[in-house]
Amino acid sequence: MAETGNNGGSGDTREREPVKKQYSRGREITILIAALLISAALFAGFYAFWHYERKHPATEDALLRAHYVWIRPQVAGQVIQLFVSPNQFVRAGEPLFQIDPRPYREHLKKAQKELILIRHAIEADKAAVNAARARVREQEAMVATAKQYAERYEEMVKKGAASQLSTISYDNELSVATEKLLEIKAQLQEAIVKLGDDAVQQARLELAEVEIELARINLEWTLVKAPADGQVTEFTLRMGDVVRPGDRLFPFVETDNWWAQANFKETRLKGIKPGMPASVKVDIYGDRAFKGVVESISGSSAASFSLLPPQNTTGNWVKVTQRIPVRIRMLERDSRHPFRLGASVVVTIEKNAPLIEEYAHPPGQTVHDRN
DSSP: OHHHHHHHHHHHHHHHHHHHHHHHHHHHHHHHHHHHHHHHHHHHHHHHHHHHHHHSOEESOEEEEEEEEEEOOSSOEEEEEEOOOTTOEEOTTOEEEEEOOHHHHHHHHHHHHHHHHHHHHHHHHHHHHHHHHHHHHHHHHHHHHHHHHHHHHHHHHHHTSSOHHHHHHHHHHHHHHHHHHHHHHHHHHHHHHHHOOHHHHHHHHHHHHHHHHHHHHHHHHTEEEOSSSEEEOSOOOOTTOEEOTTOOOEEEEEEEEEEEEEEEEGGGOTTOOTTOEEEEEEGGGTTOEEEEEEEEEOSSOTTTTSSSOOOOOTTOSSOOOOEEEEEEEEOOOOTTSOOOTTOBEEEEEOTTSOOOGGGSSOTTOOHHHHO
8 A cells, every 4th residue: 555655656746847847948938038138128228328329429528618707997996886796697887896986087177177278378379479470560560661761861861861860860770670570580489389380289189188088088997897798706895995907806707608618538529510409408407408509629639738738658558538628509598597607517419400500610611611
């Protein structure tokens, strides 16, 4: 009975072994298929990523840029009024601060009075010349009359109709009149020299007018205004500060012209050209993307003009991939998301999208040059 039971158990085991082998083989096939599917999915994903990256090159090595200027006063003086606060946005021409205008206002008044005095002096000199000329004409007439009397009495003396004493008297009168004429002519010459010719008079007037204009400009410069639409940054100016011409007071960022400097690896630069649309994501605003366009590509690497530019010599073990700056003009702005100078951005270029013709060729290049 026991033997019969043992034989029966062995039979069941032998019957289950093929089932286990079949199950194991099926499991292996399933795992293999799953592995193949996963590999295919990974390959497809990698290929799709590679294909997308090739058609949409991107870089995180990029910053927002804009023009900025240092606000420098043109005249010296004490700051008596502030019109802005730190980080304030202003429009072109709006006042930033006021320098004490009183000394410059007085200088303008003085220059205007100087012009009036010069005009009066010129008129007085002209009057003096005219008066001297009138006296010369008058004296010349007196000399002519004295000469006529002297010549007449000289003829009468010759004819015996007059005495020699009368002739001497008229000769003396002629001599006195002639000396007086020479004296008046000398005075006329002095008056003419003092007046000067027309060119000298005009030069004196123009110099005085230039002084007035300079004084007026200096007075206007006491009110320092915004050079463009922009933002006041690093503003530390205070009431009572004394400033001098050329002092760097604070930077002013112009907000009407923004671009991104995107530093692409040189190996990713192939096919990128001006006019290609771009998408710019500003880190400050998360996934908010702004429209841009490739405006130009630098003719040198980002490190070419550094103090110690890298050298890729043949003896280097590792070749250093350089980065080439690409200028991305920002075509879109949003008042709710203002740009910040130096903010980090991610730039993606749409190589398959149609070119924006306005930027499709660099400045100075014509359509014929591109063809």
